[in-house]
Amino acid sequence: MGVTILQQFPMKENRSGAHIIEFLTKRIIALGAKQCGTFLVDCETYASIPQLGVQRTLHVFHNSEQPASVFAILDNGTGKTVPVVADALFDLLLLKMSSVYTSKKSKVEIRGPRFELNDFVIKIGAININHNVKGIIVEAEYRPCVVFGLCWDMLREFLQGFLGSCVSNVPPHYFQNRINDIFQPLDTIQQYLDHITIYRKATGILQQYNTNST
Amino acid sequence: MAYSTSVNISIETQAENIIQEISYDGQEIYQPALSMSDNLSKLAQKIDFSKVDEDCEEPEVEIKSEEESKEQPPNVPISGWIDSVVSKLKRAATEICVISDVLAVTKEKRYMILDPIPTESIETKPMAQIYLRKKALASASTIIMSAVDRLRSSQNEFMRNRTTPDFHIELLRLRQNWRLKKVSTAIIGDLSYKTAGSKFGQSGMFEVTKAEDDIQSTSGISSSSPSTSPSHNMSISKAPSALRVTVPTELQGVSYIMVLCQKDQENIFNTSFNLLGSAPATPNPDMHWQQKLEAAQNVLFCKELFNQLAKEAVQLQATIPHMVVGNQISATVFPGIQLIIGLCHSSTNGNPNTILPSKTDHDHVLEHSLHQLLREVHHRNTHQPFPHPSSGPLGPSKRRAVAGPNAADRFELLEMSKTHTLLEQIIEQAQHFFMRLRTEYVIDTLAKEVKDPIIISHWNSLNSPTQACVKVTIVSHGFDCICRNSLVVHVMKKSLKCICRDGRVMYLSYEPQELRDLIFCQIYQHQIMGVQSVAKTQGWQCLASSSHLGLGPVEPMGNASSCLLASPIGDRLISVKCEPQGNVSVSIAHSPKKDFFGGQLVKERKWENLGGSFKKVRWDKMEGKNFLNKIELLMASLTNST
Numbered sequence: 007m008g009v010t011i012l013q014q015f016p017m018k019e020n021r022s023g024a025h026i027i028e029f030l031t032k033r034i035i036a037l038g039a040k041q042c043g044t045f046l047v048d049c050e051t052y053a054s055i056p057q058l059g060v061q062r063t064l065h066v067f068h069n070s071e072q073p074a075s076v077f078a079i080l081d082n083g084t085g086k087t088v089p090v091v092a093d094a095l096f097d098l099l100l101l102k103m104s105s106v107y108t109s110k111k112s113k114v115e116i117r118g119p120r121f122e123l124n125d126f127v128i129k130i131g132a133i134n135i136n137h138n139v140k141g142i143i144v145e146a147e148y149r150p151c152v153v154f155g156l157c158w159d160m161l162r163e164f165l166q167g168f169l170g171s172c173v174s175n176v177p178p179h180y181f182q183n184r185i186n187d188i189f190q191p192l193d194t195i196q197q198y199l200d201h202i203t204i205y206r207k208a209t210g211i212l213q214q215y216n217t218n219s220t
Numbered sequence: 221m222a223y224s225t226s227v228n229i230s231i232e233t234q235a236e237n238i239i240q241e242i243s244y245d246g247q248e249i250y251q252p253a254l255s256m257s258d259n260l261s262k263l264a265q266k267i268d269f270s271k272v273d274e275d276c277e278e279p280e281v282e283i284k285s286e287e288e289s290k291e292q293p294p295n296v297p298i299s300g301w302i303d304s305v306v307s308k309l310k311r312a313a314t315e316i317c318v319i320s321d322v323l324a325v326t327k328e329k330r331y332m333i334l335d336p337i338p339t340e341s342i343e344t345k346p347m348a349q350i351y352l353r354k355k356a357l358a359s360a361s362t363i364i365m366s367a368v369d370r371l372r373s374s375q376n377e378f379m380r381n382r383t384t385p386d387f388h389i390e391l392l393r394l395r396q397n398w399r400l401k402k403v404s405t406a407i408i409g410d411l412s413y414k415t416a417g418s419k420f421g422q423s424g425m426f427e428v429t430k431a432e433d434d435i436q437s438t439s440g441i442s443s444s445s446p447s448t449s450p451s452h453n454m455s456i457s458k459a460p461s462a463l464r465v466t467v468p469t470e471l472q473g474v475s476y477i478m479v480l481c482q483k484d485q486e487n488i489f490n491t492s493f494n495l496l497g498s499a500p501a502t503p504n505p506d507m508h509w510q511q512k513l514e515a516a517q518n519v520l521f522c523k524e525l526f527n528q529l530a531k532e533a534v535q536l537q538a539t540i541p542h543m544v545v546g547n548q549i550s551a552t553v554f555p556g557i558q559l560i561i562g563l564c565h566s567s568t569n570g571n572p573n574t575i576l577p578s579k580t581d582h583d584h585v586l587e588h589s590l591h592q593l594l595r596e597v598h599h600r601n602t603h604q605p606f607p608h609p610s611s612g613p614l615g616p617s618k619r620r621a622v623a624g625p626n627a628a629d630r631f632e633l634l635e636m637s638k639t640h641t642l643l644e645q646i647i648e649q650a651q652h653f654f655m656r657l658r659t660e661y662v663i664d665t666l667a668k669e670v671k672d673p674i675i676i677s678h679w680n681s682l683n684s685p686t687q688a689c690v691k692v693t694i695v696s697h698g699f700d701c702i703c704r705n706s707l708v709v710h711v712m713k714k715s716l717k718c719i720c721r722d723g724r725v726m727y728l729s730y731e732p733q734e735l736r737d738l739i740f741c742q743i744y745q746h747q748i749m750g751v752q753s754v755a756k757t758q759g760w761q762c763l764a765s766s767s768h769l770g771l772g773p774v775e776p777m778g779n780a781s782s783c784l785l786a787s788p789i790g791d792r793l794i795s796v797k798c799e800p801q802g803n804v805s806v807s808i809a810h811s812p813k814k815d816f817f818g819g820q821l822v823k824e825r826k827w828e829n830l831g832g833s834f835k836k837v838r839w840d841k842m843e844g845k846n847f848l849n850k851i852e853l854l855m856a857s858l859t860n861s862t
Contacts, residue, residue: 007629074624074633093624191627 008149023139039123155185417601475565807834
């Protein structure tokens, strides 16, 4: 287990998601990485029924890297979030709670190839919201280290090495207050949630975001 | 007087009325209760006024007579019963008159005198009393003694009954140790390990019956208590049991698991021949039920163990496949070394005079660990780890149970899912056993071969079945404070992990030669280091040292190491070269030489300071107990001669 950071890769208008993935894969393999299977992160969102008062949102994540776990992040509407890491039985529990938390029927899936390059694990995934590719996200993990502050520079350099200038020099927003904390698998999920929220908000903003970053 | 402490006894009449009649159905018909007047008349009729008692009844009579005299004045004959009372009272009155007359006459003492009658006084002789008491005591004691006799005889009777086997008591004892149940008229027991966590299919049913009554003749020989320690007692007591235990034929006899380690191929056939025909001494057919059941249970256990091992041997994909032939499994531990696990089972009706296989070459430790491994499996089956969520599935380990909430990644989960089968574990243990044996042998032979630095090995007394640790120390005799070299060797399953003094870690394979070479390298390194530390104490200077000398002939292993020393004033040099094979060459050089002969090339004496040619020392002729001692003496002699 190491430090994982996520990086969006801008979508070009005239290229499909598969194309970009292929393009990045070539670059990674040129660096000497080996493909080790694929990965899948999915997110399902539930909303509490109106009778409960303030609407709460529950995001349930599965990560193929932690196959035995279910991650849940509860947003209670007032800006406070409660993260939970649970057994796979949590899914069954949600079925029982369907009268309180109803699914929003907007499943987000991030899937793509997974590469290993010595101490690094690189995953290139396409974000599918309701089976439409919305963007490309690159996950890079540096396994020997567990503190973000100690390996951010190296990760940045590594990412810039094959992604180019889309990687900014400032640390990601999520890590601003957590530079010296010990990294946990939940942190990866929180980053995914942040990115998914950005994608979900509006495609207009997304395009704006893309044009800004490129 | 003698009964002053006697208990007061009160006697009361029954509160019931007099039974008049008892009918045939047992119903009692009572007389109706008397009325008050009837009662009075009844009581009055009872009074016999004519009877004059001497002492105690007199006041009563007087009272009565007073009562009567009160009644007298009315003098009305109301009914018949009063007549008799009246006549009695009259008689009494006349008697009283007579008495008063007599008393009046006697008062005058003229015609009549009252004399006391000489009555016999009760003499209270102390001796008589003692005799009396003695007699009373004697009679009481005889009563008690007879009771004691009776009790004793009944106790004896009871004891005799105990030694003769009682079916129900035996059954009770059987019930304390074994599971029994009653099926219609038969008593069926179960000796399988199912309740202890076994999942073996074969049933361990046995039947308990009452032994036939040919056992009555021999009874009361010895007192045996089979429930406490039957196996121990049974050798002494011959009392037959009232129980008869019938175990199924496939569980009869004696069986055991035998583990052999064979080096060469030929022996395998010999052992298989032996194994098939081997049978220990046939068990006594009339052995005690406890022993019989224990033996049967052992047979069942061995069968389960062998079954499990055979199943695993077939399933496992080993590079050299395991063989299961008949009742033996053979697995390759190391090239050329076979591990043979055999199941020996002799039934009671088998031939008793078969040759026992030589018991010396089988491995008790591995046999024991096999048993232990299966017991562990049983234990794991029955003891689920806690805390255990009520909704979660049964079976996963504790680590697996918390893997979800702890967000364990794929690699960790894969590690958790790896399980070792019994056969794998026992092969690992056998491998470790051989590794340990080989390491021991290498170190011991080296310690025997190499005399100059002394090789000392310390084995850790505590080790796991698959890991051991030995510390090898190399010292020179007499110089152990100056220079000592140590090396820690972890003996694993298939490899050795050697940690040298400088922190280098080396992994060696199972070939013993590798360890031998390593220790040899350590020895000559020790010598060179020793030379340097001796030089330090002697004030000599170490000019150069190299542990991997690139010069000289190619060594079969490693490199030679060397060092160059200079005397305190710098006019003498010693060069030492150690080869891994143990050869040591020592050369010395003088500069300047004491005698100088000018030549054509070297014309002046000053050039001699550059150092001269080395002369080899005939090392075997050197004085000294060991290498370092020789070096020390050499240095001393070179320093002295200046």
